[in-house]
Structures are given as C-alpha cells and as structure tokens.
Amino acid sequence: MSNLKLSQGASSHSAYDLRDPNAQAEERHTLAVIVDNEAGVLARVIGLFSGRGYNIDSLTVAEIDHAGHRSRITIVTRGTPAVIEQIKAQVGRIVPVHSVNDLTVEGPSVERELGLFKVRGTGDKRVEALRIADIYRAKVVDSTLESFVFEITGAPEKLDAFADMMRPLGLCDLARTGVAALVRGN
C-alpha cells in the first residue's frame, strides 16, 4: 500500500468511514425515500432497482403530505455494503427524490407491517386458530362458520411467524402491506 497514508475520517464521505467496504455478506436495509408525488415517480424508483439489478424485499408507498404532494416510499432491500451505498446514491439522484434515509444505519427504528390472513377450518383447528390469533393479538375482521380473516400488525418477522403457525390450521390466503418504518425518538 502507498506510504501516503490517509487518516481515517479524512472526509465526510470517505470510503474508510463505511462499514467494511469489502464485506461480501449481504445486509438487509430499510430505506425511507421522500419523493414528489408526481406521475411516474414510483416507476422511476422501481425501474432503477430492476435496471441495475438491485433487490427489493418489500416496498410501500403512500402520500404523506397532501398539500405538499409528497409521498414516502419505504423500501426494504438487500445487498453488500458497497451495493447499499450505491443504491442510496442512485436513488438520491432521481430528480423528484427529496431525501433518502437509511433507517438501518440511522436507527434504531420501528418497523411495522399489516397483514390479512384467511384461515379455513372447522372443529379443533378453528378453535386453535382463534387461540393462537389471540396470543399474537390478531383481530378477527371477518368470520363465517368455516373461516376467519385475521388482521395482524407487527414487525415482518411476527407476520412470518404467524403465517407459519396458521399454515397447518388452514391458512388459505394472505395479503401483506410491506414495511412502514420510522426512526425512534425525536
């Protein structure tokens, strides 16, 4: 290596300040992207991910400021630290993007997802489904004599676990919103 020796933290964007830049292990990051709510803005963001070969684990979008026409896109993505840095830079330079915040780095943050689970069954299985739903604090939002629709809110892992529990009990359909996330504290 060169004897020029650049000290750590030499600049605010130095590669030295990144977590191990050569790490090959993929990390999961939650990005909050504030955008102008204009036609095609979601297509721009999604097109960037598909065009450059990045992963999307989950994506949610809704307008958060009607007067200012701003939407918040929450993207859960996966990649090596170098890829995550590149994703943030690429998303950040899309013209209608106001800001890109990496909640995984800026955290701690809360992540919540809403899921609707339809479970079909009778007898013991039906009773068991209702009991487990109670443990998970799921709400019954629709019921027939042979089925329930449960509504559950929580971290994605909680919804995954709930799905695993319900599968042998007759889980036949589910819908999930994807992750919404905010940094904790002020």
Next chain:
Amino acid sequence: MSRTMTGARMVVEALRDQGVDTVFGYPGGAVLPIYDEIFQQNQIQHILVRHEQGAVHMAEGYARSTGKPGVVLVTSGPGATNAVTGLTDALLDSIPLVVLSGQVPTFMIGTDGFQEADTVGITRPCTKHNWLVKETDRLSETIHRAFHIATSGRPGPVLIDIPKDVQFAEGAYVGPEDVAPGRYQPERHGDSVAVEKLVELIERAERPVLYTGGGVINSGPEASRLLTELADATGFPVTSTLMGLGAYPASGKSWLGMLGMHGLYEANMAMHGCDLMINLGARFDDRITGRIADFSPGSIKAHVDIDPSSINKVIRCHLPIVGDVGDVLTAVLALWKSRGSRTNGAALADWWRQIDGWKARKCLSYRRSDTVIKPQHALERLEALTRDHDRYITTEVGQHQMWAAQFLHFEGPNRWMTSGGLGTMGYGLPASVGVQVAHPDALVINVAGDASWLMNMQEMGTAVQFRAPVKQFILNNERLGMVRQWQQLLHGERYSQSWSESLPDFVKLAEAFGCRGRQVSDPAELDDAIREMIEYDGPFILDVLVEKHENCLPMIPSGKPHNEMLLGDQEAAEDIGSAIQDDGAVLV
C-alpha cells in the same frame, strides 16, 4: 407577468427565452401545431433531419461543441422511439439535451391510437428526467425547468412529451425569470476539509497522476484552464479518458496521452504504478480500469465528481469530493497558493524518468507501407494538414475512433465529439452536421469507418440541404474492423459477419447526394486528397482505402490489468490469438 397563448406558441416562446437558436427535428401529425409556429417566426432555425436518431446526435454535436444544450423536436410514436438511441447516448456521455416530442391528444392516451407510444415510459431509463405535460398552463414552466435540469449538476438529456390538444389549447405563459427556483440544485462546491486533504496529498505524492474525464469539459472552458494551471503548478503528469480529450492541451509538457483499453502505454503504466491518482470528472469506466482487482494497486485515489453515485461505484476511492471540477480546482489552487505549497520535487523527477522510459517504447509505432495506406498514417497526415485550422473532429465507433483518439491532438476543450459510453455507430456523421451548424466557418471532420458511416448516411442529405460543409473522412477497410480484431483475438480468426460486402461507391454516393467525393488508395496521393477535401466548398466524402486487417494497438486485452498491455511490436512476435484467456473472453 403571464400572457395567454396556445401551447404550441409557448414552445417557441420558451425556447426563445432560453436562448435557443437552433432546433433539430422532424415533423409529424402530433407536432403539427408546433411546426406551424416555427413556420411563423425567424429567430429559431430548424434543421430538418432525415431520421430522428440523426436529430439527437446533431443536437449532441451542437451541445458538446458549444457548451449549450441541444434541442430536438420529434413527433409521437416512431418519432420518439427513433430518438431513444440518441437519448441513451447522451445520458451515458452526460450531454445536455432538451427533447420535445408530440403525443396523441390526452383523451386518446391509452387507446393505442395512431402513432401512440408510451414515450415517457420508454424514455424513463434513458433520460435524466422526463415529463408528460397534460395541462397547457404547466407547459412553459416545465420547459424552463427542463433546461435547468438538463444543464445543472451532471448534465444529461431530458424529454417533454406534449399531447396535441395541449398544443392547441390556450394557457398562461410564464418566462424563465418567473419560475421559482426548483429544489434541484446539485452541490457544486467540494467539501473544504477534503480539498485541504487533497492539497496535502499533492504536496507529499511521489508518483502522482491526474486522470481527467469528460466532467472537465462539461464544467466549462474555465475548468480546462484550471486543470492546465494545476498541471503547470505541480508538474504532475496528465492523462485523459476518451471523453476528456482536449481538456489539457496535447502539446502540454505534462501530457501522457489517452489512457484505457486502447490508451498509450505510458499513460496506463503511470496509472498502474502511481501512488496518488487524482480523478477529475471521470468515472472509472470498464474501458479504463481493465481488471478491477489489479487496478492501480498501490495508489491513494481521490475522486472529484459532481454526481455522488459515481463515487465508489466501481473503484473504492479514499478521498471523494462531490462537486463541480471547476469549482473544486479553484479551491485547490487557491489553497495551494495560500499555503505556498511545493511538490516533492526529487521524487517527481524520478517518476518522470520512469515515465520517459515507458514513452521510449513508442507504443503507437506501426509498420509503414508505401503501397497501401495504413489507417494510422492517414490520421497522421490528417493531423498534419488540419492542425492549423479552426478544427472540430467527430467520430463514429470502432478502430478508426481509437486511432483518431491516439493520433489526432486537441489543444482545447469542445473540439472532440465522440460516442464514448454507449459506443453508438452512426453517431459521427449527424454529430458533425450539428457541430457545423453551430460553427459555420469551422473545419468539421467526421473520422469514420465504412460500416459505422452507413448507419446514418441519410444525414448527408441534411448536410447538403443546409450547406453544412462537413468532411467525411472514411477509413474504408471493408470490414467491421473492431469486431474483426476481437474475432482474431478471441474466436480463432473466424470472421463471422464482420466484413462489408456490397459497399456503395462512396464517390457516386456523394454525387447522388449533391456533394463531392474522392477515393484514394495510393499513399502518395493521400495528401493531395486530404487537401482537396479541406479546400472544397461544401460537404465532401473522402473514401480512404486502408489496410484491411490492421489491428488497433496498443490494447489492454479484456480481463487484463494496465501493466499487461498488448503492444504493436509484440503482435508480430507472438500469437495474438492467445492474448485473451477464457475469463477475459466473457467481458465485452
């Protein structure tokens, strides 16, 4: 104060307010109202092209040779889709363009109407930004914003899709001064702590190199002047990418020549062996780096770029500075002077001795001939005979392009127009027309290959119609020369589909277009032919029959690092077909 007018008139009004003097375009059903407005005014000149791809490349040539954005007007559907290659080309080479396209009326959008295409959808990934304007009241503001976005930060092409009913309807026009400054204001000034760090590195460097790119040109002529000042103040060697040629004068004493796959041996060896690499407005393209793992292994890398996404994209850099090259160089030079900085003179002298050793390899030497014109010789003669002219060069893509980059010398920015990132065959002829329109009295030469030139040869009609005296300097080897070279290197000399049969007679073709042509095959007649081309008062096609199987060298074979270049004198000695191994063969 706003005035009421139709959308079509707004287009012309907004272009005029933006200082546009030339539009390259082609009419059609969905832009007829705008063409009607163009008919009724004289301030903006319209250049009627023969194909919309030609219009976009002309606008690129115009933009790159003037520093002003190029403007294109096309119709809906095929008009817009034909523009896509040019838009992608401009995106990859960061050329500011504003493309206006017609669209079917808003009430027909989505019905698969005649000449309807999802233009904003198709062009979303090949523009910096685009808009579909659905209300006439928003049109003028959108056009003004489009100019701002195309020209600020990292420049690039933008597109505005305008439905026909929006062109007919009336709305309120606002001038550029009445549009609120948008949120899009990229950072121009580099971080001052990082600038100071860079100056410290410059003071201590023992084996430095300035690696400059198209960003220096895009920053404006002042950035080129500052680069020269920095090179003079430090005595650091300067190399440049294909896109950056001319930013530092080729006659300057620090000039190493172009680097990269077909760059000069001394430039690539300096990149490989340096201890401080200062990247100014370049992006570590794969044509530059060769094998990433072995790219300049011992150096501290500083990277100045206005686009944060260029930083650490390909090569991890130690000292990133996000900002405009010109602004950052101003800050660096100011600090350099105020600190009374000095370089490590003794080490630098050693470094130059090493570089002079590499220069002594004379990597551009080639076997000369009295019987057949060598393409390198043709370019040497072109350089010698045009050097003193007010000269602009465009190129197509392939061997001739690399030879032109090696053998032609540029003393200033904006004189060299070539398709670098996308490598678009068919770029050079229309680009030369665009340059000539912007500089009517200059000598504009398109260095071309026979195959590339045919791709947009219809634009000779445009050149003749608008009396653009462009010179088409075709190095005719009856081959797709670079494809053939790679087939020789990689595919056992099986020359699959890489020769041009049934080539037209270029001299007769020139006559058919209403201009002049000449064919030359005897090296003894070459100078006379070049002189005739220069002196002819009008477009000219010079068909130079050159050596058919000449290879473009030196070359970093794909998958190899900078210090494993293939040089001209090795070609004869070894089996050139073994230069690339399997792991390199999958690369482009």
